Amino acid sequence: MRAIMITSYEGPDAVEARDVEEPQPASGQVLIDVKAAGVSFPELLQTRGRYQLKPPVPYIPGSEVAGIVAAAPADSAFAVGDRVAAFSMIGGYAERIAVNESSVFPLSGDLTFAEGAALPLNYLTAHFALLHRAHLISGETVLVHGAAGGVGTAAIQVAKAFGAATVIAVVSSEEKRGVALAVGADEVIMVDGFRDAVATLTDGRGVDVVVDPVGGDRFTDSLRSLATDGRLLVIGFTAGDIPTVQVNRLLLNNISVVGVAWGGYALSHPDFAAEQWSALASHISSGALRPPIGASFPLERAAEALATLDERRATGKVVLEGI
Numbered sequence: 001m002r003a004i005m006i007t008s009y010e011g012p013d014a015v016e017a018r019d020v021e022e023p024q025p026a027s028g029q030v031l032i033d034v035k036a037a038g039v040s041f042p043e044l045l046q047t048r049g050r051y052q053l054k055p056p057v058p059y060i061p062g063s064e065v066a067g068i069v070a071a072a073p074a075d076s077a078f079a080v081g082d083r084v085a086a087f088s089m090i091g092g093y094a095e096r097i098a099v100n101e102s103s104v105f106p107l108s109g110d111l112t113f114a115e116g117a118a119l120p121l122n123y124l125t126a127h128f129a130l131l132h133r134a135h136l137i138s139g140e141t142v143l144v145h146g147a148a149g150g151v152g153t154a155a156i157q158v159a160k161a162f163g164a165a166t167v168i169a170v171v172s173s174e175e176k177r178g179v180a181l182a183v184g185a186d187e188v189i190m191v192d193g194f195r196d197a198v199a200t201l202t203d204g205r206g207v208d209v210v211v212d213p214v215g216g217d218r219f220t221d222s223l224r225s226l227a228t229d230g231r232l233l234v235i236g237f238t239a240g241d242i243p244t245v246q247v248n249r250l251l252l253n254n255i256s257v258v259g260v261a262w263g264g265y266a267l268s269h270p271d272f273a274a275e276q277w278s279a280l281a282s283h284i285s286s287g288a289l290r291p292p293i294g295a296s297f298p299l300e301r302a303a304e305a306l307a308t309l310d311e312r313r314a315t316g317k318v319v320l321e322g323i
């Protein structure tokens with residue numbers, strides 16, 4: 001089968017399309033014919049060897065897929081021909097993949113395979129972050145950084161679906177403003193001067209939750225934008241720099257900085273992701289959770305797909321399709 005492989009740590013341009021052996025499903029695994037694969041920031045980091053998960057090269061990257069079941073265990077909830085989405089962690093940029101059944105989810109016929117491939121990583125992360133880590137309360141106000149990106153658009157939709165009264169999106173361009181509005185943000189503000197804009201929009205009160213997949217130099221102003229009892233969710237560092245925090249700020253304002261590592265949590269709690277998928281299912285059916293597909297590439301052009309994330313050009317979810 002055809003697959004994309006990381007063969008060195010020289011960045012996204014260095015990924016290679018190769019012919020490789022088809023995977024053989026182990027006990028408890030579902031074999032999936034991949035129709036679409038999500039392109040995610042962790043894979044970009046992996047091309048440079050800068051992600052916490054660093055398998056020996058060469059290997060096939062790809063955190064998430066959607067496709068059709070080609071084989072399933074005899075006692076499986078899935079049968080050959082079922083439409084599914086799956087969180088694979090690696091291996092998704094390929095024509096076929098074998099995934100543990102606990103990380104395979106039913107995919108409604110209302111969604112395209114591209115939309116299905118865009119759901120597992122970002123929407124389950126957003127749900128874990130907002131509901132399990134920040135304990136979002138109905139009626140709260142949520143600020144989302146990187147709001148036109150994959151995690152950002154998911155966080156906007158999950159926050160609204162689970163009761164946030166107001167979602168304020170932070171973006172860096174007019175094009176990205178349009179993306180954030182289209183997925184349901186109530187307000188969109190530019191990253192430059194966002195702290196003053198938040199103060200104006202909240203009458204000086206601040207927000208209850210900040211979703212931060214970006215990090216970098218905006219971190220302190222994010223803390224200053226929190227209301228009393230506010231929580232800042234540390235999700236990623238697309239800006240490059242890992243911020244530090246002076247903990248007196250937390251004490252003085254009764255605020256919290258909360259770490260979020262969904263993948264590690266889901267892998268060590270095998271039933272968790274399926275429970276989350278069930279919690280999201282009615283919102284997926286209603287259309288409240290519907291990933292925006294910003295760009296689609298054939299498998300062989302994975303390097304170009306990864307470059308859109310690297311160059312800060314990606315909006316919504318980037319996918320590989322027609323696999």
Ligand SMILES: NC(=O)c1ccc[n+]([C@@H]2O[C@H](COP(=O)([O-])OP(=O)(O)OC[C@H]3O[C@@H](n4cnc5c(N)ncnc54)[C@H](OP(=O)(O)O)[C@@H]3O)[C@@H](O)[C@H]2O)c1
Nearest residue numbers: 041146149150151171172213235236237238239260261262
């Ligand atoms: N903790 C977890 O469990 C978990 C799970 C999934 C993903 N993540 C992490 O979440 C982060 C976001 O992933 P994503 O898929 O949403 O990425 P994405 O679609 O590329 O979006 C990232 C956003 O970051 C902003 N950004 C600021 N500076 C940037 C820079 N120098 N380069 C690129 N983007 C920059 C951009 O928004 P503006 O241009 O509007 O500023 C961009 O839209 C990644 O670090 C990823 O590893 C963490």
